[in-house]
Amino acid sequence: MKEVNWMAGGPxxxxxxxxxxxxxxxxxxxxxxxxxxxxxxxNIKGLHSYFHLRISDREIQANVNDxxxxxxxxxxxxxxHINEVVPNGGIIVDKExxxxxxxxxxxxxxxxxxxxxxxxxxRGINDTVSDFLEDAKAGGAQxxxxxYMDLLKRVASKxxxxxxxxxxxxxxxxxxxxxxALLNYDIGLVEKAIKSIFANKPKLIEMNxxxxxxxxxxxxxxxxxxxxxxxxxxxxxxxxxFLSGNQAVALGKVLAGCRVQTYYPITPAADESEYLExxxxxxTNTGEASIVVVQTEDEIAxxxxxxxxxxxxxxxxxxxxxxxxxxxxxxxxxxxxCEVPVVISYYQRGAPATGLPxxxxxxDLKFAINAGxxxxxxxxxxxxxxxxxxxxxxxxxxYAERYQLPVIHLIDKALANSSQTYKxxxxxxxxxxxxxxxxEEASNEEYKRFRFTDTGVSPRLPLxxxxxxxxLTGDEHNEIGHISEEAANRTMMMEKRMKxxxxxxxxxxxxERVNFFGDGSSxxxxxxxxxxxxxxxxxxxxxxxxxxxxxxIQFRMIHPFPTRFVSHALEEAQNLIxxxxxxxxxxxxxxxxxxxxxxxxxxxxxxxxxxxTTELYDALKRIVTHQAKKRQVxxxxx
Amino acid sequence: MALKPSDxxxxxxxxxxxxxxxxxxxxxxxIALAELGVQPHQVVLVSGIGCSGKEAHNVxxxxxxxxxxxxxxxxxxxxxxxxxxxxxxIGGDGDGLGxxxxxxxxxxxxxxxxxxxxxxxxxxxxxxxxxxxxxxLGLKTKAIPKPNIxxxxxxxxxxxxxxxxxxxxxxxxxxxxxxDTIIQxxxxxxxxxxxxxxxxxxxxxINTKEWYAGEDRKDPETGKARGRLYKLGDVGYDPxxxxxxxxxxKKIAALNKAxxxxxxxxxxxxxxxxxxxxxxxxxxxxxPFYMTDPPAKQAISDAAGMSNADLTEFFEELMxx
Numbered sequence: 001m002k003e004v005n006w007m008a009g010g011p012x013x014x015x016x017x018x019x020x021x022x023x024x025x026x027x028x029x030x031x032x033x034x035x036x037x038x039x040x041x042x043n044i045k046g047l048h049s050y051f052h053l054r055i056s057d058r059e060i061q062a063n064v065n066d067x068x069x070x071x072x073x074x075x076x077x078x079x080x081h082i083n084e085v086v087p088n089g090g091i092i093v094d095k096e097x098x099x100x101x102x103x104x105x106x107x108x109x110x111x112x113x114x115x116x117x118x119x120x121x122x123r124g125i126n127d128t129v130s131d132f133l134e135d136a137k138a139g140g141a142q143x144x145x146x147x148y149m150d151l152l153k154r155v156a157s158k159x160x161x162x163x164x165x166x167x168x169x170x171x172x173x174x175x176x177x178x179x180x181a182l183l184n185y186d187i188g189l190v191e192k193a194i195k196s197i198f199a200n201k202p203k204l205i206e207m208n209x210x211x212x213x214x215x216x217x218x219x220x221x222x223x224x225x226x227x228x229x230x231x232x233x234x235x236x237x238x239x240x241x242f243l244s245g246n247q248a249v250a251l252g253k254v255l256a257g258c259r260v261q262t263y264y265p266i267t268p269a270a271d272e273s274e275y276l277e278x279x280x281x282x283x284t285n286t287g288e289a290s291i292v293v294v295q296t297e298d299e300i301a302x303x304x305x306x307x308x309x310x311x312x313x314x315x316x317x318x319x320x321x322x323x324x325x326x327x328x329x330x331x332x333x334x335x336x337x338c339e340v341p342v343v344i345s346y347y348q349r350g351a352p353a354t355g356l357p358x359x360x361x362x363x364d365l366k367f368a369i370n371a372g373x374x375x376x377x378x379x380x381x382x383x384x385x386x387x388x389x390x391x392x393x394x395x396x397x398x399y400a401e402r403y404q405l406p407v408i409h410l411i412d413k414a415l416a417n418s419s420q421t422y423k424x425x426x427x428x429x430x431x432x433x434x435x436x437x438x439x440e441e442a443s444n445e446e447y448k449r450f451r452f453t454d455t456g457v458s459p460r461l462p463l464x465x466x467x468x469x470x471x472l473t474g475d476e477h478n479e480i481g482h483i484s485e486e487a488a489n490r491t492m493m494m495e496k497r498m499k500x501x502x503x504x505x506x507x508x509x510x511x512e513r514v515n516f517f518g519d520g521s522s523x524x525x526x527x528x529x530x531x532x533x534x535x536x537x538x539x540x541x542x543x544x545x546x547x548x549x550x551x552x553i554q555f556r557m558i559h560p561f562p563t564r565f566v567s568h569a570l571e572e573a574q575n576l577i578x579x580x581x582x583x584x585x586x587x588x589x590x591x592x593x594x595x596x597x598x599x600x601x602x603x604x605x606x607x608x609x610x611x612x613t614t615e616l617y618d619a620l621k622r623i624v625t626h627q628a629k630k631r632q633v634x635x636x637x638x
Numbered sequence: 639m640a641l642k643p644s645d646x647x648x649x650x651x652x653x654x655x656x657x658x659x660x661x662x663x664x665x666x667x668x669i670a671l672a673e674l675g676v677q678p679h680q681v682v683l684v685s686g687i688g689c690s691g692k693e694a695h696n697v698x699x700x701x702x703x704x705x706x707x708x709x710x711x712x713x714x715x716x717x718x719x720x721x722x723x724x725x726x727x728i729g730g731d732g733d734g735l736g737x738x739x740x741x742x743x744x745x746x747x748x749x750x751x752x753x754x755x756x757x758x759x760x761x762x763x764x765x766x767x768x769x770x771x772x773x774x775l776g777l778k779t780k781a782i783p784k785p786n787i788x789x790x791x792x793x794x795x796x797x798x799x800x801x802x803x804x805x806x807x808x809x810x811x812x813x814x815x816x817x818d819t820i821i822q823x824x825x826x827x828x829x830x831x832x833x834x835x836x837x838x839x840x841x842x843x844i845n846t847k848e849w850y851a852g853e854d855r856k857d858p859e860t861g862k863a864r865g866r867l868y869k870l871g872d873v874g875y876d877p878x879x880x881x882x883x884x885x886x887x888k889k890i891a892a893l894n895k896a897x898x899x900x901x902x903x904x905x906x907x908x909x910x911x912x913x914x915x916x917x918x919x920x921x922x923x924x925x926p927f928y929m930t931d932p933p934a935k936q937a938i939s940d941a942a943g944m945s946n947a948d949l950t951e952f953f954e955e956l957m958x959x
Contacts, residue, residue, distance in 0.1 A: 028958025241956040255947050257938025260719050281925055283948040289936050290925045292718055297744035301711035304704065308684075308715025311702065314933035316719065334705050394945075424953050432939035462934065463700045463716060464723050469678050471695055473703035474687075482650055482695050483703070 001057045001232050005066050006179060007081060008172070009050030010073025011107070012043055015172035018197070019071070020051035022208075023176055025193035027055050028242055028421060030186065030233030035534075036419040037063040037610065039638070042267070042357040047107055048076050050638075057234055061385055061420065061534030065614035065636050068229050069182065071175035075100045075129045076107055079116075080638055082132060087140030090227050091133065092178050095145040098130040144223060146178055151218060155211045170211035177215025182227035187216050189233065239424045245389045245415035246271040249345050252393025253317060254282060254291065255430055258343070260309035260316040262294045262302040267357050268416040269319045269347040299324035303331035307340045311472070313462030315397050317343035322351045322364050329371045332406055336376030338472045339450070339458070339497065341400035341407075341435075345393065348412045348530075350608040359608030360413035362530050362581035365590070368408045369559045375494070377501040379403065380559035382410040384515065384533030386420045388556065395512065398433040402507075403500045404460055412581065414531035414610035435460060448479040452492060456499030505560040513557035514565065519549035523574030524624055526552040527599070529587050532579045532611045539617035548624040555587060561594040575600040577623055579616065582606055602631050609637025640675060643668040650695045657847070659810030659836025663757060664693050666816035667726070671699070674821060676724055684713040686729030686738065688764045690757040693728055707738030710745040713752050720934035721918050724824065725752040732762045732770040735791055739771070746800030746829060748917040753823040753830040754802075756793060757810075759838040760845055767841030780843045793833045794896035794908055798889055803828035805877075805892065805909040809867055810836035811847060815905065827912045835867075835905070855901065870895065870906030879911035 008019045017038070024034045033056050040049035052067070054060055068089045072078040075097040085091055103113055125131045133143045149164075151174055156167045173194075180190055191209055198204040243251075250272045253261065263273040277293040296302045302318045309316035320328065325346050335342050348364045350356025368380050379399045383389040389411055396407040438447065438459040449470040451458040458479075461468055471481030476493060478484040484493075515533075518526075518540050526536055533554050540550050553569060555562075570576065570591075576599045578588035585602040592598050603619045605611055615636045622628035646668040654660045671681060681699035685691040687706035694701035700723075704712045713727040734742050734756045745754070760773040767781025771791050778785040797805045804826040808816040816834060823830035837847045848854070852864040870877070875895065879888045892909040915923075922928045940946050 025958055031959065034958075236959060238959060239953075239957065240959040241953055242958040243956045247956065251949060251952055254952070255945050255949060257936075257945060257947065259933035259936055259938070260715065262715065279952065283951060284937075284946040285940060285948055286937075286946065288927065289938075289947070290928065290931075290933070292921060292925070292928070292933055294714070294718060296711065296714075297740050300708060301714070301741055301744070304708045304711035305715035305718070308702070308712040309719035309933065310715075312716055312720040312723070312934040314719040314936075315938060316715070316933075330705055331708065421958060425949075427945065427947070427949055430945045431943050432945055433943075434939075462720075463682055463702070464679060464720055464934070466679055467677075469698060469700050471701035471703065473695070473701075474705055475703065481701070482648075483692065 002229065003054060003056040003060070004183065004229060004231050005052065005054050005064060005068045006071065007050055007052045007067045007069070007084070008071040008073070008175060009048060009077035009081060010172070011046050012040060012049045013045035014073050015169060016049050016051055016073070019172035019176055020053055022173070022190065022193045022197055023053055023179070024242055024419065025196060026180070026185070026190040027231070028240060029189040029192050030231070031236035032057060032231070032234065033059050033421040034242060034419070035060045035063060037414070038417040039609070040358050048080060050077065050081065055231065059421070062538050062613045063610065065612050069179055069227070071179050073171050073175060076105050078129060079105065079108065079132060082136045085136060085141045088228060090142045090144055090182060091136060092144045092146060092175055093129070093133065094148040096147065096149055098128070098133060098145065100129050102127050102129060102132060142227065144178065144182065146174070146215070146218070148174055151214050155214050158210055158214070159207060167207065167211070170207060173208045173211040174215040177212040178219045181216045181219035182223065183229065183231040184225070185231045186233055187212070240421050241424055242419055242421045243386065244271070244417060244419045245386045245411055246417070247275055248386045248389040249393040249409070249411060250275045252390040255427055256394040256397040257315045257432060258291060258317050258397060259314040260292050260294070260306065262296050262305045262318045263320065264296055264299045264302050264324060266321045266324045268349055268413045269321045269324070269345065271416070272319050272345065299327040300331060303328035303335070303342070303344065307331060307335050307342045310340050310342045311463045317345060319345040319347070321347045321349050323354065325364070325367070325371070332378070333372035333374055333376060334474045335406040336372060336378055336497070337374070337474055339404040341397070341404055343396045343400050344406060344408045346408050346410050347416050348410060356608040358413070360531065360581060360610045361606065361608060362412050363583065363586065363606070365410065365529070365558065365586040368410055369590070375498060377403070377405045377497055378559065379405060379407045379504060379557065380410065381407065381557050382529045382555065383415060384530060384554050384556065386415060386418065387422055387425065389415055390425055392556065394430055399504065399508070402433050402435040403504045404435060404457060405500060410530065412531045437461060446480070449481050450477065450479045450493070450496070452479065452496055455503040456496045457503060501560050508557065510562060510565045513562045515554040515556060517552040517554070518544070519551055522549045522551040523572060524550045524577065525570060525573040525575065526550055526577045526579055526620070527555065527587060527591060528552070528579040529555040529558060530581065532581060532616065535611045535613040535616040536579055538613040539620050542617050543620060543624065548621070550620065550624070558587070558590060561590065563594045566591065567595045570595060570597050573597070575623065577601040577603065577620070579603045579611070581611060600630070601628055603634065604631065605634040607635055607637055612636050641672050641677070643672045646671050646678060646698045648696055648698050652696050653692065654689055655840045657837070657839035658689065659759060659834070659838070660690055660693060660757060662810035662813050662816065663755065663834055663836065664696050666813045666820055667697060669813070669817045670820040670824065673817070674824060681724045681726065682716055684709050684716065684725060684727045686733035688730040688733050688762065690728055690730045691733070707733050707736070707741065709733065709738065710741040710754065714745065714748070714750055717750055717752050718917070718921070719932065721751070721929060721932050726824065727752055727754040729756060730770070731756055731758045731760065731772045731793070735771040735793060735796070742796070743800045746797060746802045749801055749803055749828045749914050750917040751828055753820070753832065755820065755832045755834055757836055758793065758833050759836045759842055761838050761841045763838050763841055777844055779841060781841050792896055795893055797831040798892050798896065798909055801829070802831040803911040803914050804830035804907070806831070806907045807833045807835065807905045809850065809905055810834055811850070815869065819907070822907065826910065828914060828916050866901060866903045867905050868902060870904050870908065875906070877907040877910045879913060882913055885911060
């Protein structure tokens with residue numbers, strides 16, 4: 001089967017997300033894999049948002065530039081995405097909106113209109129949506145004009161609804177009906193998806209199903225087999241899930257035994273906490289357990305309450321994004337100083353400042369590694385895909401407790417809000433490692449929370465342990481935790497804490513820190529971290545088919561840096577190529593700092609949109625064919 | 639075995655200035671804990687930054703000496719994760735009402751079952767005497783270059799308006815009264831706030847021990863000092879909310895009392911309401927086994943060390959095939 005790229009777009013609040021959800025689920029029921037990319041404005045209602053779903057009979061792990069079928073809820077979507085539609089592709093548009101003037105669309109931003117004003121005369125386009133569509137037709141695309149309002153009226157009359165405004169929010173389902181009819185897909189699977197998504201809401205099921213059938217029927221009748229691309233279902237018995245990065249992190253926390261999560265609302269992190277709160281009671285092998293989710297007054301309270309919870313022996317975490325993490329920094333330093341096993345899920349978004357609150361970026365790596373005053377140990381993880389989000393979220397707690405330090409788990413918005421089909425995650429092998437507690441003999445002596453040891457790790461007891469007391473302080477302290485400004489103790493205590501990082505570096509296996517892909521002997525070595533992973537792997541496989549072999553090292557634990565392993569792996573590298581969603585190449589700088597090895601090329605992107613397979617293929621091909629500049633800046637995305 | 643106040647002492651040298659009110663608060667706390675019959679390991683003393691922050695090291699109990707202003711968030715996390723612990727938060731007026739004011743307000747909203755003791759002396763002592771949020775407008779204590787340009791906030795009124803269900807004031811040099819107030823605060827079901835007036839002998843040369851004792855306003859006939867502090871219990875004031883209809887009038891009465899300052903300063907309990915559900919009870923309504931199996935006590939792995947979480951239902955919800 002040829003893969004299909006379907007995009008649905010419309011104003012926020014018009015049901016773009018639920019349309020994508022229904023579409024993806026219907027594809028899943030047909031045995032197909034889906035990768036979904038979600039883009040939206042920092043806005044509640046009215047501004048443009050879209051979902052790009054890539055559907056295949058094989059597992060896919062990134063988005064591409066091409067759109068085969070564009071389902072536009074409104075004129076703006078058609079205008080904004082028409083250039084992404086492939087020559088044989090299709091555009092589904094509201095018949096009644098084609099005469100609207102492009103420059104009168106109030107939600108199109110000034111700088112966007114300005115660009116169109118420059119382009120239109122060159123391309124000989126006047127300023128109606130219709131002119132725009134004609135231009136696309138000339139490029140080979142098919143336009144399917146659908147009378148949305150007529151269909152909605154028919155839906156209303158079938159349901160016996162008088163007020164048309166009650167059914168206007170079914171526009172999203174209309175476009176699904178049209179899309180699946182054009183793709184000749186089994187409507188029964190779509191109905192099944194609607195039933196599953198609106199389970200226990202029979203009225204919504206009826207409305208959505210009626211709208212779906214109306215649009216599907218209309219399209220078959222009027223357009224028949226006009227669209228060449230088809231979506232074919234496949235028989236499969238494999239159990240699969242479709243989930244977002246936010247959900248994967250939440251599930252990883254449940255697996256790891258996280259019992260307290262604190263947060264302050266921020267995009268794109270809050271979805272994870274809300275998901276956990278909605279599932280606060282869950283099953284265990286022997287009964288039930290719970291996670292208490294506390295919405296705090298700010299991120300300062302979030303990190304410090306999480307630390308407080310961790311001190312009692314509960315596994316505890318907090319979840320935030322860049323601006324929130326900035327507020328957490330003092331608390332992070334305290335947690336480092338007091339050796340608190342606290343986990344911070346850090347969802348990066350477009351920065352600096354408020355930046356691009358709903359867009360992606362990877363510009364907080366150096367910040368995560370260096371945040372906080374003073375030298376103190378921490379571990380920084382970065383997941384490369386949604387599945388890794390799950391396992392890394394769980395591993396973070398093991399590292400935190402084994403080495404008694406804060407663990408920062410970096411995720412980017414592209415992973416948080418994208419969704420992907422996977423086989424059900426394997427969980428039966430996940431071991432809980434709670435680190436060292438005092439042995440029986442030791443418990444007879446005076447307990448010292450910060451006992452000097454060879455590994456730097458002191459046996460840990462939670463607050464409230466019977467017949468013990470100890471102290472914790474943000475001041476420098478002695479072994480039992482009282483304030484100490486003594487010079488010799490200070491030196492030993494600094495060394496004790498920092499030694500834990502060496503212990504972690506020695507003990508944590510390389511397979512949990514780096515992933516390898518491609519041809520191990522290739523001199524062209526890509527290094528990257530986070531969401532570009534999937535696109536790089538797909539681009540490499542395309543290039544491999546053309547005879548270009550590359551090697552890819554994906555960094556999953558960036559601090560402590562796997563120096564020995566990486567230095568060795570890069571010995572034979574001729575061209576080191578850093579791929580990152582930021583301006584400066586932060587990983588490239590960290591690799592240089594730790595190994596002395598400088599990158600030959602940097603492929604960077606900082607327009608707030610994730611990297612696509614398409615543009616990564618182009619960028620890497622320019623490098624292997626010796627046509628690349630040292631610094632390539634990618635720009636795809638709307 | 640019943641413990642004595644000395645069982646709650648550590649051998650850490652208390653490094654406050656001679657005559658500091660912190661000594662009185664520390665002693666009152668140690669006596670209160672002994673009288674309550676708790677064991678040191680059942681108590682967590684969470685402190686902030688400043689002279690009073692060090693108090694956690696002078697009391698034999700679990701001590702968590704935190705960050706400036708962040709006492710309450712730490713205390714919240716500890717109490718929510720392990721409700722069996724007796725959590726007492728202590729800090730200065732600058733710590734709790736300046737840098738930590740947002741936490742003060744929001745902890746009140748939760749009615750979390752902890753006790754919060756503010757050491758209220760009107761100055762930032764450890765940084766050498768700057769004006770704190772409780773220093774009155776226009777006062778010039780000795781270390782500040784110009785008279786205080788900010789209006790003072792009223793900790794009692796703020797606590798009343800933000801949801802604390804036990805609001806009291808005491809005096810650091812009246813150890814007996816303070817100890818009794820602390821015991822009542824700890825025994826209270828819900829968030830207890832105690833504002834403790836204390837002289838700072840080094841930096842607050844206005845609200846001194848002598849000023850509180852009224853030595854500047856001696857009775858012309860007897861020549862005796864007329865102390866400024868009086869006990870609410872001595873004037874028949876009843877702070878307790880008996881039923882929900884009572885609540886508003888009790889709050890108004892407490893607010894009225896909170897306005898008194900100058901020659902007559904009330905100490906004692908201003909407001910007490912145990913009808914309001916605590917944060918722990920609110921969680922317990924959602925998670926029925928929360929109090930018996932709180933976060934800190936739940937098992938997370940089986941005997942073989944494998945995770946005990948069963949994700950089947952999560953996966954079923956996300957199932958696409």
